[in-house]
Amino acid sequence: MNTKYAGFESPGITVDLVLFTVNENHLKGMLVKRAEEPFRNDWSLPGGFIKLGESLDDAAQRILVEKTGVSDVYMEQLYTFGAPKRDPRSRVITVAYIALIPWQSLPQPESDKVTDLGWFPVDQLPKLAFDHKEIIHYAATRLRAKVSYSNIVYGLMPKQFRLSELQSMYESIINDKLDKRNFRKRMLATGLLKETGKKDIAGAHRPAMLYQFKSKEIVFL
Amino acid sequence: MNTKYAGFESPGITVDLVLFTVNENHLKGMLVKRAEEPFRNDWSLPGGFIKLGESLDDAAQRILVEKTGVSDVYMEQLYTFGAPKRDPRSRVITVAYIALIPWQSLPQPESDKVTDLGWFPVDQLPKLAFDHKEIIHYAATRLRAKVSYSNIVYGLMPKQFRLSELQSMYESIINDKLDKRNFRKRMLATGLLKETGKKDIAGAHRPAMLYQFKSKEIVFL
DNA sequence: ATACTAAGTGTATAATGAACACTAAGTATG
DNA sequence: CATACTTAGTGTTCATTATACACTTAGTAT
Numbered sequence: 001m002n003t004k005y006a007g008f009e010s011p012g013i014t015v016d017l018v019l020f021t022v023n024e025n026h027l028k029g030m031l032v033k034r035a036e037e038p039f040r041n042d043w044s045l046p047g048g049f050i051k052l053g054e055s056l057d058d059a060a061q062r063i064l065v066e067k068t069g070v071s072d073v074y075m076e077q078l079y080t081f082g083a084p085k086r087d088p089r090s091r092v093i094t095v096a097y098i099a100l101i102p103w104q105s106l107p108q109p110e111s112d113k114v115t116d117l118g119w120f121p122v123d124q125l126p127k128l129a130f131d132h133k134e135i136i137h138y139a140a141t142r143l144r145a146k147v148s149y150s151n152i153v154y155g156l157m158p159k160q161f162r163l164s165e166l167q168s169m170y171e172s173i174i175n176d177k178l179d180k181r182n183f184r185k186r187m188l189a190t191g192l193l194k195e196t197g198k199k200d201i202a203g204a205h206r207p208a209m210l211y212q213f214k215s216k217e218i219v220f221l
Numbered sequence: 222m223n224t225k226y227a228g229f230e231s232p233g234i235t236v237d238l239v240l241f242t243v244n245e246n247h248l249k250g251m252l253v254k255r256a257e258e259p260f261r262n263d264w265s266l267p268g269g270f271i272k273l274g275e276s277l278d279d280a281a282q283r284i285l286v287e288k289t290g291v292s293d294v295y296m297e298q299l300y301t302f303g304a305p306k307r308d309p310r311s312r313v314i315t316v317a318y319i320a321l322i323p324w325q326s327l328p329q330p331e332s333d334k335v336t337d338l339g340w341f342p343v344d345q346l347p348k349l350a351f352d353h354k355e356i357i358h359y360a361a362t363r364l365r366a367k368v369s370y371s372n373i374v375y376g377l378m379p380k381q382f383r384l385s386e387l388q389s390m391y392e393s394i395i396n397d398k399l400d401k402r403n404f405r406k407r408m409l410a411t412g413l414l415k416e417t418g419k420k421d422i423a424g425a426h427r428p429a430m431l432y433q434f435k436s437k438e439i440v441f442l
Numbered sequence: 443a444t445a446c447t448a449a450g451t452g453t454a455t456a457a458t459g460a461a462c463a464c465t466a467a468g469t470a471t472g
Numbered sequence: 473c474a475t476a477c478t479t480a481g482t483g484t485t486c487a488t489t490a491t492a493c494a495c496t497t498a499g500t501a502t
Contacts, residue, residue, distance in 0.1 A: 010231055010232075010233050010234065010270070011231075011234055011271065011273065012231050013231065013232055013234060013314060049231070050232065050303070050314075052305070052312055053305050054305065055303055055304050055305055056301060056302075056303035056314070077300060077301065079298060080277060080301045080316050081277075082271070082277035082316070083276050084273070084274050084275065084276060091273055093234060093271075093277070093316075095301050095303070095314075162479095163481090164480075179460075179461075179462080180480090180481085181461095181481085181482070181483080182460065182461085184481080184482085185483095186459090201468085203468085203469075203478075203479070204468070204469035204470055204477070204478060204479090205467075205468055205469070205477080205478040205479040205480075206466060206467035206468045206469095206478080206479055206480045207467075207479090207480080208479075208480055208481090209480085209481090383448095383449085384449085384450090385448075385449075400491075400493080401449090402450085402451070402452080402492095402493085402494095403490075403491065403492085405450080405451085406452095407490090422499085424447075424448070424500075425446070425447060425499070425500035425501055426446080426447040426448040426449070426498075426499060426500070427447080427448060427450080427497060427499050427500095428448095428449080428498075428499065429448075429449055430449085430450090
């Protein structure tokens with residue numbers, strides 16, 4: 001599989017996707033069960049080899065669509081992992097991407113069918129193929145840091161939401177409680193949110209105003 | 222040069238180095254003049270193909286030593302660039318690294334010899350090969366951001382220095398003036414510096430205390 | 443002795459972040 | 473239909489941090 005170029009062997013290149021969502025107050029990553037050796041039947045990140053005509057971003061996008069049927073989600077390049085022995089068969093370098101998707105946007109799995117897809121809390125991962133555990137942890141660390149100085153949670157929220165849902169999103173990611181009044185002040189002070197005028201009338205309690213982000217731009221605060 | 226693997230062509234992989242220093246109040250990047258096509262005689266980033274048994278970090282380190290004779294400098298992976306046409310001949314993906322070196326640590330070029338190495342202010346770059354201008358600008362943006370929330374300037378300072386030299390370093394990188402008293406307060410408050418006890422007696426003026434970093438750790442502030 | 447240069451130092455004000463508890467508006471229930 | 477229940481919504485005080493700002497000190501050069 002490897003070849004010579006200018007006197008050097010050329011490794012293979014893959015793109016791996018760390019696809020995050022938040023559900024039941026947990027930051028979760030999507031894994032797929034490997035059908036082939038090595039690591040057959042272990043869980044792993046969705047990924048694949050890069051095609052000759054496609055950019056790295058395009059490859060990540062393609063893999064996302066192949067595995068989830070979803071497109072138009074937030075994605076960014078994370079890091080490139082290239083330890084010589086990370087694939088036991090041969091030299092493979094992987095460019096890892098982070099992608100974020102709101103739980104509500106995920107296609108419902110057909111519940112009566114066994115699936116090779118799973119969502120796992122990032123702090124309770126099963127045995128993973130290759131160096132994928134390291135990659136997910138690196139991704140989670142980046143996401144958790146970025147949450148505190150950007151509006152990257154945009155990528156995980158449904159179109160409209162209550163402020164309490166937004167707060168819960170932050171709390172799930174950083175794994176800590178936040179003060180309600182300070183949180184609301186801070187969020188509204190960013191100027192990135194707007195009221196929709198609609199109210200969420202679900203539940204036996206006072207209805208909440210629904211908000212949305214004014215723009216899909218991810219900005220540093 | 223490309224080969225098949227699992228039905229996909231395998232691109233070549235290089236590592237390119239954005240080596241920064243600061244000199245004469247300017248953030249400068251090191252460039253090498255290309256001896257071969259494509260882009261023969263244009264300036265470019267130092268780089269090279271990855272060897273089969275070496276990690277990405279090792280490759281970056283090797284290229285650093287090959288081009289400068291220096292090792293033991295601060296390095297971090299920057300980003301991976303993989304646009305399909307970034308190399309006009311064939312598909313090559315490059316993993317870019319940032320490296321920092323104090324101007325004082327650079328080996329003196331033999332001045333009577335024409336050299337294929339040059340240091341250029343990042344805001345006054347010559348025509349560059351490939352997408353290397355984009356890479357340098359991306360690197361400079363990252364460095365400028367990181368300077369404000371870490372002690373990454375450690376990698377650019379000599380062992381001992383006056384606080385005014387440290388301030389000048391910050392000012393050169395961010396291209397802005399800082400308040401002397403506030404700067405000193407802030408730096409000393411980090412607890413990362415210590416007095417050496419020595420004084421710098423150069424110049425017709427009051428001698429300055431020399432400081433050094435307590436540790437080589439790069440930390441977030 | 444005087445001029446010159448960079449080193450070194452403190453305070454007042456503004457802005458930001460953190461702690462903290464009650465009232466409001468609905469639904470469910472007996 | 474009165475009461476219990478649940479989540480929504482709202483301000484103030486205090487501590488910390490960031491900013492603006494100017495003069496004295498210690499040496500060298502002439």
